[in-house]
Amino acid sequence: MTAVTVACCQLAPVLGELEANRDRAAAAIEAAAASGAAIVVLPELAISGYVFAGREEAWALGEDLDGPTVHQWSALAAEHDLVIVGGVCERDVTAGALHNTAVVIDAGGLLGAYRKVHLWDREAQVFAAGSQPPLVLDTRPGRLGVIVCYDAEFPEWIRAAALAGAELLCVPTNWPREPRPAGERPSEVVRVQAGAASNRMFIAACDRAGHERGTDWVSGTVIVGPDGYPLAGPACRDEPLTLVASCALARARDKRVGVRNDVLADRRPELYERLSGA
Amino acid sequence: MTAVTVACCQLAPVLGELEANRDRAAAAIEAAAASGAAIVVLPELAISGYVFAGREEAWALGEDLDGPTVHQWSALAAEHDLVIVGGVCERDVTAGALHNTAVVIDAGGLLGAYRKVHLWDREAQVFAAGSQPPLVLDTRPGRLGVIVCYDAEFPEWIRAAALAGAELLCVPTNWPREPRPAGERPSEVVRVQAGAASNRMFIAACDRAGHERGTDWVSGTVIVGPDGYPLAGPACRDEPLTLVASCALARARDKRVGVRNDVLADRRPELYERLSGA
Numbered sequence: 001m002t003a004v005t006v007a008c009c010q011l012a013p014v015l016g017e018l019e020a021n022r023d024r025a026a027a028a029i030e031a032a033a034a035s036g037a038a039i040v041v042l043p044e045l046a047i048s049g050y051v052f053a054g055r056e057e058a059w060a061l062g063e064d065l066d067g068p069t070v071h072q073w074s075a076l077a078a079e080h081d082l083v084i085v086g087g088v089c090e091r092d093v094t095a096g097a098l099h100n101t102a103v104v105i106d107a108g109g110l111l112g113a114y115r116k117v118h119l120w121d122r123e124a125q126v127f128a129a130g131s132q133p134p135l136v137l138d139t140r141p142g143r144l145g146v147i148v149c150y151d152a153e154f155p156e157w158i159r160a161a162a163l164a165g166a167e168l169l170c171v172p173t174n175w176p177r178e179p180r181p182a183g184e185r186p187s188e189v190v191r192v193q194a195g196a197a198s199n200r201m202f203i204a205a206c207d208r209a210g211h212e213r214g215t216d217w218v219s220g221t222v223i224v225g226p227d228g229y230p231l232a233g234p235a236c237r238d239e240p241l242t243l244v245a246s247c248a249l250a251r252a253r254d255k256r257v258g259v260r261n262d263v264l265a266d267r268r269p270e271l272y273e274r275l276s277g278a
Numbered sequence: 279m280t281a282v283t284v285a286c287c288q289l290a291p292v293l294g295e296l297e298a299n300r301d302r303a304a305a306a307i308e309a310a311a312a313s314g315a316a317i318v319v320l321p322e323l324a325i326s327g328y329v330f331a332g333r334e335e336a337w338a339l340g341e342d343l344d345g346p347t348v349h350q351w352s353a354l355a356a357e358h359d360l361v362i363v364g365g366v367c368e369r370d371v372t373a374g375a376l377h378n379t380a381v382v383i384d385a386g387g388l389l390g391a392y393r394k395v396h397l398w399d400r401e402a403q404v405f406a407a408g409s410q411p412p413l414v415l416d417t418r419p420g421r422l423g424v425i426v427c428y429d430a431e432f433p434e435w436i437r438a439a440a441l442a443g444a445e446l447l448c449v450p451t452n453w454p455r456e457p458r459p460a461g462e463r464p465s466e467v468v469r470v471q472a473g474a475a476s477n478r479m480f481i482a483a484c485d486r487a488g489h490e491r492g493t494d495w496v497s498g499t500v501i502v503g504p505d506g507y508p509l510a511g512p513a514c515r516d517e518p519l520t521l522v523a524s525c526a527l528a529r530a531r532d533k534r535v536g537v538r539n540d541v542l543a544d545r546r547p548e549l550y551e552r553l554s555g556a
Contacts, residue, residue: 117546117549118544118546120536120539121536121537121538121539122538124538131546131549133549150539150544153475153476153541154476154544154545154546155433155434155436155437155472155476156433156434156437156545156550157550158433159433159434160550176536180505180507181507184507184508185463187471187472187475187505187506187507190468190471190472190475190506191472191475191476191506193465193468193472194433194465194468194469194471194472194473195472197431197465197468197469198431198432198433198469227458227465228465228468228469229458229459229462229465230462258398258399258454259399260399260400260402261398261399261428263431266396266428266432267432267434268395268396268409268432271395271409271411272434272435272438273551
């Protein structure tokens with residue numbers, strides 16, 4: 001079975017330093033390409049930073065999907081024949097709206113964009129929530145799904161990506177660090193593991209590092225296989241780093257578990273439907 | 279906030295030794311009561327054993343819900359003022375059907391029964407699948423939900439119990455042991471942790487021990503709090519043992535996370551509905 005190398009570049013963007021953050025992202029992407037990566041996942045809001053003072057600052061740091069970040073990532077994807085998934089602060093000038101968006105870019109340019117549906121904390125004061133399902137699309141190395149950070153706390157949303165056939169779910173994140181019991185893996189990582197196992201799908205969650213206006217981060221970047229165990233990470237080290245894992249993505253098409261079971265075919269959707277809206 | 283002691287009695291039933299298994303369960307329940315437990319959770323199929331040669335054997339080892347196990351547990355619940363949740367091989371003589379059932383018993387006797395909806399491996403050759411939602415009911419120590427083993431691999435089903443207001447989800451299980459990477463917590467336990475965190479609910483999963491016709495068990499009994507971290511277990515030791523944890527069950531009524539979020543209120547059910555049947 002053919003395997004591809006998936007890389008997650010945990011970056012430490014500095015709020016507002018757009019050019020420097022783009023340079024850092026580009027250097028990480030190039031290093032990932034040099035290590036053989038076919039798919040590179042970057043954090044949420046990888047270029048703007050996250051902890052905006054308010055909507056006005058976010059707007060000033062935003063860009064449209066024909067902007068410099070998409071241009072830069074498209075050039076890198078073309079140069080190295082990569083698929084790049086990463087977060088941008090999307091300015092929709094026509095609608096006057098900002099979105100917390102993840103883009104998918106390959107050698108031909110922008111393939112698709114997903115606007116975060118479940119907004120965390122003050123994001124609702126800055127961003128308009130998306131209302132489309134998880135983005136799931138075919139790329140040369142495999143069928144990718146895309147959701148963003150807090151979206152992954154909703155098992156319904158991970159399931160939706162799996163039902164749409166995602167082999168690798170890419171999750172750009174900025175996970176704020178919370179206290180946890182000594183020796184415990186962060187709950188955010190545990191939930192990614194569970195999502196991978198429940199759906200027999202690969203998940204690459206790319207977190208960030210760096211202190212930003214009082215917020216620290218889990219720095220829990222992790223690549224998980226369809227058995228639910230990490231293939232790389234989580235390092236939980238507050239520094240930029242790149243994790244790579246060799247992933248035979250076609251394994252995610254096989255939903256069998258044990259001898260007689262199948263994690264999707266065994267669902268009882270007729271029983272779930274009357275409960276989902278409760 | 280008032281806390282109650284929740285106990286999980288990881289038993290090692292011997293297939294077909296009904297009387298001896300009931301004695302073992304009774305001794306474990308009495309010990310849990312002596313340690314202050316208000317709620318005692320037992321494994322799936324705690325009295326019959328699990329690896330039946332076929333339907334005929336299971337039928338012979340089954341009993342109805344007015345049978346000796348429910349009688350014994352009712353007497354123990356009355357004597358010690360306990361709530362007991364445990365698995366029985368339910369023989370429905372009228373319908374000629376067997377069910378993999380979990381009962382909830384308090385000092386007044388049988389409060390409710392739940393028939394496993396998602397059947398694992400050869401269970402489908404033995405048991406008729408249930409078709410009712412997770413059992414969720416009020417007991418003196420708190421509002422309990424009940425599902426069984428493989429049910430917990432379906433995030434939809436854990437969510438359904440949370441949406442129905444379960445503060446403590448009780449999960450009698452028999453988790454067959456599979457290989458796992460060194461140092462990794464079993465995926466079954468990881469999924470229980472994720473279910474607790476995603477729903478901000480307590481979960482008590484009571485597994486079993488003992489070798490049975492070629493099958494070993496995870497013995498991963500665990501009690502998890504609404505933050506998703508274990509309060510007791512998993513020991514993953516192949517032996518009978520009782521875990522206890524003090525649980526302020528009312529904490530599970532508060533679904534807030536961070537300052538501005540709520541794991542149930544932040545759901546977007548209008549977006550999930552069109553996906554659930556896919």
